[in-house]
Amino acid sequence: MTKIKYQILADELAVAILSKKLPINARLPSVRELMRQHQLSLATVTNALHILEERGLVEPRGKAGYFVKPPAPNDISEIAKVAAPAPHARSQAGLQAMTASIPNWGPAEDLFPEQRWQSLLGSIIRRHPFLSTRHAQAYGHPRLRAELARRSAENGCFLKEEELIVTQGATEALLLALRATTEVGAKVLVQAPVSVLYSRLLETFTLTPVTVHNSVDAPDFLAEVQTILESENPPKVFLLVANYHFPTGALMPLLVKRQLLRLAEKHGVTIIEDDVYGDLQHDGARPLTLKSFDLKGNVIYVNSCSKTLAPGLRIGWLAAGNWRERIAYLKNASASSVNELSQLVLAEFLAQGSHVPHLRKFRQQLKTRSGEYLSILRLVLGNTVKLADMPGGYSYWLPLPGKISVDEIQSQLLQHWPLLDKADTPQVALVSHGLCVNTSIPLTDPLRQSLTAFCFYLRGQY
Known part of the structure; x- marks a missing residue:
């Protein structure tokens, strides 16, 4: 049977201890270091260390961390049998570690209208020669926010200009959303397989991922989510890609979107909807978002222009729903603003209808x-x-x-x-x-x- 992640990590550390690579009284890497090295969550690393402690291989020493404990002589052979990982387990652990080397994944450069962007850039600079001397507005230029609201309406998602906050790409938007809705150590519901970006975002805030293993287009997806939400101490935030999930490309059916939203409302769950791939349908109309059905402000909607219009502009945005005040405060506190020239170039592109x-x-x-x-x-x-x-x-x-x-x-x-x-x-x-x-x-x-x-x-x- 395939071992799960914390068992694989525990076995690898056990082998290092029994082979004397980690000698007696040696300090193990910190929990944070193990999370970073193996691309694992806080809960996974903690469970692995508890297994080693139960095996008598390590012991916690106050706030100093975990140290290698001298095993009882009679227990060494038995521990070695339990600890030795199968070749398959080592291979799977290595495969997961390799996800950290994934390249900057984006569409081919020749798909973007480079000449059109250069033309717009020159036009905006000629009309606004003093942009570089002005401070950018914290929540984004009003013209861009107005165009983003208009474009969202074209896609069946009616966002208000005043609820939109412009960010430095979708990554900042996701960071703000997670920071506003969670506390250190909180559980966050995520889809499997979990992308490297999401793993790093959760690690940044020391959050514990709870994985939904069924794909969003699988028949048992909602049942699995419901089981998790009805368990003891369930997650209160769901970080989700409903439209063309990376890396699987899965698309959540429309009926499932409606049912998931009702389920989240019932259990008091905030959904952070990452919709950066939503414009990339191959046929037919653009798929609707969860935010399109959100009447109570329980969905934080995140998008950007990086995957569809212009990666180099590094412009993202979010509609914060019930979390507008908290996210606005965090945005102000970060003192980060998006280049105003880039914002006006994107606003002009949208206003002219060039995106269509x-x-x-x-x-x-x-x-x-x-x-x-x-x-x-x-x-x-x-x-x-x-x-x-x-x-x-x-x-x-x-x-x-x-x-x-x-x-x-x-x-x-x-x-x-x-x-x-x-x-x-x-x-x-x-x-x-x-x-x-x-x-x-x-x-x-x-x-x-x-x-x-x-x-x-x-x-x-x-």
């Missing part, structure tokens, strides 16, 4: 390119593994077989993509026991050959 033809073309290119990648995956792997459809986004996540080792997958990636860091090479990364492929990168002949060869290798592992 751009997004239409953008989505079509994403659909075409992802189709080329999927055709190769299905040609080689179709009879071996069930491949999900890709309704939106630019990432395709392929779960890896449990028996595969980290070293082997690394060597195969380097073998088939020897120029991995070059611009004409698709971005690939190991994310939560799966291979994530950036399908927005143009698929050239060399890349097609690399992907095909790698898929043949994978087929032999299932």
Whole structure:
């Protein structure tokens, strides 16, 4: 049976102790250091240390931390049997550690209207030559906030200009939302697999993730969430991607969105909805957000222009709902403001309606390119593994077989993509026991050959 995360960490530390790599009376890394090194939550690391303490391998010494405890002679052989991890467990732990090396994951640069942005930038500078001498407004330029409210209405989500706060990308918006709604050590409900960004955000505030293992489009998703919320001391915050979750690309059905919102209201749960991928549908209308149905202010809505319009502007925004006053206070306290020139450039782009033809073309290119990648995956792997459809986004996540080792997958990636860091090479990364492929990168002949060869290798592992 596959071991869970805290068991894997406990076993690795036990082996280090029994092999004398950690000698008697040696101090173990701090809880925070173990969280950072292994990309694990506070609860996971704490559980692992408690297991080691129960085995008689470590002991806490006041506020100094955990130290290696001299084991009783008769217990050494028994402890060694319990502590020795299976090769599979080591491999899975290594796979998770590798998620920290995921690149800056974004759509291909050629999909963005670079010349249009340059033209707008020059126009704004000529009309507002003294922007650099003015202080940017804390909550964002009124013109941009007005355009963001208008655009949200186009998408079926009626946000008020006064409830919007402009941030330095979606990351600052998520930080503000988590800081406003949680305290140190609080539980936060998150989806599996958990992205590196979310893991680091939770670690920043020493929050404990409670994972929902069913995908948002799975039949048992709501039942699992309900079970968690009805348990003792449940989380009161749900950090969620309803539209094209990274890395799986899952899209929450409309009915589930309505039911989830009612469930959250019933249990007093605040939902932080990260909608940065929501504009990336491949066909049809843009999917509605949870915020579209939020009549009581229980949803904090987060978005940005980084995945769809202009990554370099670094502009995000949030609609804070019931938490508007608290988040506004934290925003003021941080003394951070967004470059006003960038805000006016984005406001002008939206006001002119330039986003409409751009997004239409953008989505079509994403659909075409992802189709080329999927055709190769299905040609080689179709009879071996069930491949999900890709309704939106630019990432395709392929779960890896449990028996595969980290070293082997690394060597195969380097073998088939020897120029991995070059611009004409698709971005690939190991994310939560799966291979994530950036399908927005143009698929050239060399890349097609690399992907095909790698898929043949994978087929032999299932």
